[in-house]
Amino acid sequence: MTNPSPLTTISVTPPETAAPALRSDDRLTFPKMIAIPALERRDYAMQTWLFSGVFWMVVAASIGVIEAVKLFYPEFLQGIPALAYGRLRPVHVNLGIFGFMSMGYLGAAFYMVPRLTQTALYSETLGVLTAWGWNLNLMGGVLAILMGLSKGKEYEELPFPFDMMVGILEILIAGNLFSTITVRKESRLYVSLWYILLAIIPFPIYYTLGNVMNFRGIEDAIVNWFYSHNLFGLWLTTLGLATLYYIVPKQLNKPLYSHAISFLGFWTLAAFYPWNGGHHVIWGPVPEWVMTASVTASIAMLIPTIATMVNFGGTAWGTQGVMKRDISYRFSIVAYLSYVGTSLWGSGLAIMDLNAKLHFTSTTIAHVHLGFVGFGLAGLAAFIYFYLERSLKRGYSRKLAEWHFWLTVGGTIGYVVSMGWLGWLEGSEWASGNSVQGVMALRYWYNVARAGSGGLLLIGQLLLVWNIWKTMTSGPSEGLVTGMASDESNTLKEGAAV
Amino acid sequence: MRFIREFPIIVALSFLFGLAFTGLVLAPVFASDISEPTPKLVAYTPTEQHGREIYIREGCVYCHSQQVRNVKADQNMVDAYGVSKSGDYFYDIPHLLGTSRQGPDLSNEGQVWGKASGDFAREYLIGHFKNPREYNPQSIMPSYSYLSDRELEELTDYVQSLGAWKIAPEATETTAEITPTEAQS
Numbered sequence: 052m053t054n055p056s057p058l059t060t061i062s063v064t065p066p067e068t069a070a071p072a073l074r075s076d077d078r079l080t081f082p083k084m085i086a087i088p089a090l091e092r093r094d095y096a097m098q099t100w101l102f103s104g105v106f107w108m109v110v111a112a113s114i115g116v117i118e119a120v121k122l123f124y125p126e127f128l129q130g131i132p133a134l135a136y137g138r139l140r141p142v143h144v145n146l147g148i149f150g151f152m153s154m155g156y157l158g159a160a161f162y163m164v165p166r167l168t169q170t171a172l173y174s175e176t177l178g179v180l181t182a183w184g185w186n187l188n189l190m191g192g193v194l195a196i197l198m199g200l201s202k203g204k205e206y207e208e209l210p211f212p213f214d215m216m217v218g219i220l221e222i223l224i225a226g227n228l229f230s231t232i233t234v235r236k237e238s239r240l241y242v243s244l245w246y247i248l249l250a251i252i253p254f255p256i257y258y259t260l261g262n263v264m265n266f267r268g269i270e271d272a273i274v275n276w277f278y279s280h281n282l283f284g285l286w287l288t289t290l291g292l293a294t295l296y297y298i299v300p301k302q303l304n305k306p307l308y309s310h311a312i313s314f315l316g317f318w319t320l321a322a323f324y325p326w327n328g329g330h331h332v333i334w335g336p337v338p339e340w341v342m343t344a345s346v347t348a349s350i351a352m353l354i355p356t357i358a359t360m361v362n363f364g365g366t367a368w369g370t371q372g373v374m375k376r377d378i379s380y381r382f383s384i385v386a387y388l389s390y391v392g393t394s395l396w397g398s399g400l401a402i403m404d405l406n407a408k409l410h411f412t413s414t415t416i417a418h419v420h421l422g423f424v425g426f427g428l429a430g431l432a433a434f435i436y437f438y439l440e441r442s443l444k445r446g447y448s449r450k451l452a453e454w455h456f457w458l459t460v461g462g463t464i465g466y467v468v469s470m471g472w473l474g475w476l477e478g479s480e481w482a483s484g485n486s487v488q489g490v491m492a493l494r495y496w497y498n499v500a501r502a503g504s505g506g507l508l509l510i511g512q513l514l515l516v517w518n519i520w521k522t523m524t525s526g527p528s529e530g531l532v533t534g535m536a537s538d539e540s541n542t543l544k545e546g547a548a549v
Numbered sequence: 550m551r552f553i554r555e556f557p558i559i560v561a562l563s564f565l566f567g568l569a570f571t572g573l574v575l576a577p578v579f580a581s582d583i584s585e586p587t588p589k590l591v592a593y594t595p596t597e598q599h600g601r602e603i604y605i606r607e608g609c610v611y612c613h614s615q616q617v618r619n620v621k622a623d624q625n626m627v628d629a630y631g632v633s634k635s636g637d638y639f640y641d642i643p644h645l646l647g648t649s650r651q652g653p654d655l656s657n658e659g660q661v662w663g664k665a666s667g668d669f670a671r672e673y674l675i676g677h678f679k680n681p682r683e684y685n686p687q688s689i690m691p692s693y694s695y696l697s698d699r700e701l702e703e704l705t706d707y708v709q710s711l712g713a714w715k716i717a718p719e720a721t722e723t724t725a726e727i728t729p730t731e732a733q734s
């Protein structure tokens with residue numbers, strides 16, 4: 052470590068009430084001028100992002116359950132325009148992506164960046180203000196959709212000016228994180244930081260492209276999917292993986308299995324993911340090469356997927372003991388397995404023959420929720436428990452967390468299996484000449500099962516919220532639940548910053 | 550590798566992203582079959598366009614695709630109406646291809662329940678929007694009885710225009726040539 056002194060100021064995790072032990076040379080002068088003292092608490096920005104993400108997650112999941120019920124019992128909440136299925140669905144998706152996933156994982160990023168760079172966040176004030184701006188803006192955008200002002204394309208429904216505001220806020224967020232990375236004390240860049248750089252830098256380009264205007268016909272569809280897939284691949288997946296790369300070595304108190312494999316995984320992901328967009332219109336009316344390039348890139352995604360699989364698998368090998376006692380780590384494993392599962396599945400969906408059968412079916416819905424719930428939600432839960440216990444040094448209720456864990460796992464499996472299986476049946480029926488109307492009866496019980504699984508998921512997440520609330524409002528605890536929590540700062544050097 | 554700094558990372562990432570951007574976004578603009586309408590295709594009339602906006606507002610696209618692919622699952626539609634071509638979407642701004650088939654594909658609805666079938670088809674469509682389960686008890690389509698009569702008419706106009714141009718008699722070719730220029734001006 053070249054510069055040990057700031058290390059002590061930054062990464063020894065203080066009790067909640069500690070004043071920010073920032074020294075003047077830790078920061079540039081400009082952000083100090085706009086600093087609002089009340090907001091200049093260490094990790095305040097990170098907490099605002101993280102807990103906002105949790106809030107939106109619960110809202111998104113609740114709406115998901117309502118939608119799921121409507122799909123087998125359409126009279127449910129019928130007749131209210133703002134609660135019609137076609138308006139709730141984009142709200143569910145936008146809250147899931149821009150509320151829950153984006154905010155939750157930005158919370159994790161705001162946590163990781165100062166620690167990995169050994170540098171105080173460029174501006175806590177800016178971080179907190181952008182988080183509130185994001186919340187209000189998203190709320191406005193979603194209300195607009197409910198009022199019937201949707202832009203009408205998947206993942207870009209938020210109407211003007213709410214859509215452009217997301218882009219502007221992201222630039223401020225990126226500026227905040229990027230400045231911290233630029234003035235950092237620790238010269239080495241741990242792999243999580245690479246992923247964060249990949250997440251924050253290209254976002255304004257594809258986001259603006261996707262949202263600013265409509266193109267003509269098929270060109271519009273191609274741009275729509277170029278944007279959307281970058282949103283999943285370069286924004287959500289990268290932030291999620293960055294978080295897993297950070298917490299898993301710390302949970303295990305050992306370095307990653309292989310730095311070289313992280314390197315391979317990162318660069319192949321960065322090379323292939325942006326080419327994936329066209330796999331949403333396989334066999335569709337798009338130029339031949341768009342399809343060929345995207346199918347090839349989707350199958351090439353096996354390389355980063357397998358790299359991640361081997362790297363985390365190698366790190367996690369033989370850690371059943373930790374899995375038993377550390378719920379946070381167990382969530383990391385679920386997130387890791389779901390990520391690998393979603394990605395292998397995604398590469399499979401891009402195979403021309405399989406796509407011919409499965410596109411337009413519920414298989415896609417299963418794939419999506421394995422990604423967002425199995426990977427996204429479990430990964431964020433892993434981070435939250437990690438944060439409460441290892442950073443805030445507070446004991447959460449072990450019993451509630453166990454329930455949360457098993458409800459999440461059970462709900463995810465129920466969701467993914469019911470929809471995956473249904474999708475396969477639909478695809479088979481259609482391939483043998485049956486019509487869409489012909490499979491409606493078949494769908495009934497699968498849709499019931501999906502709604503039931505969604506209910507379990509939702510109950511689980513309410514337990515998480517309750518647990519966070521209880522933990523945050525009680526003081527730091529003496530005896531920590533898992534009894535293995537080591538000081539955050541020790542593992543930072545040995546484990547994470549390879 | 551250990552001491553890699555952020556600058557080369559950013560240059561390399563920008564290059565990789567730029568490559569995909571060029572290939573997937575810029576290059577298709579120059580594909581001619583994307584930038585020309587299919588022969589006989591006509592632009593939407595103002596009421597059809599209003600109907601289309603209602604279709605967007607109510608989120609019909611989340612359950613209904615407008616895309617027939619040359620695959621086994623779509624064989625019946627391919628035989629009856631042909632495969633969707635990029636020029637078919639020339640006037641679709643924004644596109645409404647859809648990714649899911651909770652309900653049937655609608656790209657040829659203007660032939661299934663077309664204007665040619667007269668009042669009967671129109672009454673069916675409007676009645677179905679208001680109460681889908683009166684016509685198919687298993688349907689899970691929401692009831693749109695909250696739309697005004699005028700909105701229902703416009704929506705019906707739009708839906709009846711879908712794919713209808715494909716069976717228009719040759720004579721309409723002249724109108725087809727006029728309308729695009731009107732639409733562009």
Ligand code: HEM
Nearest residue numbers: 112115116118119144147148415416419423505508509649
């Ligand atoms: C309680 C849990 C959940 C339930 C019951 C649920 C239910 C649903 C339903 C019914 C749909 C529409 C499916 C269809 O069109 O056939 C859907 C779509 C979607 N959900 Fe969820 N959901 C849940 C959680 C989440 C979460 C946490 C996210 C986070 C991002 C999410 C993201 C999405 C996305 C992106 C889609 C659109 C998929 C597509 O267009 O292919 N869901 N969900």
Ligand code: HEM
Nearest residue numbers: 283330331349352393394397398400401410415419422648
């Ligand atoms: C190697 C990784 C992946 C590949 C190759 C891949 C591939 C695919 C393919 C081919 C589809 C389109 C299916 C169809 O419509 O026929 C799809 C849909 C989707 N994927 Fe993935 N996927 C991958 C990973 C992920 C992950 C990790 C997530 C979430 C974090 C995700 C989120 C989505 C979403 C939201 C859709 C639905 C788009 C829509 O139709 O609305 N994917 N993916």
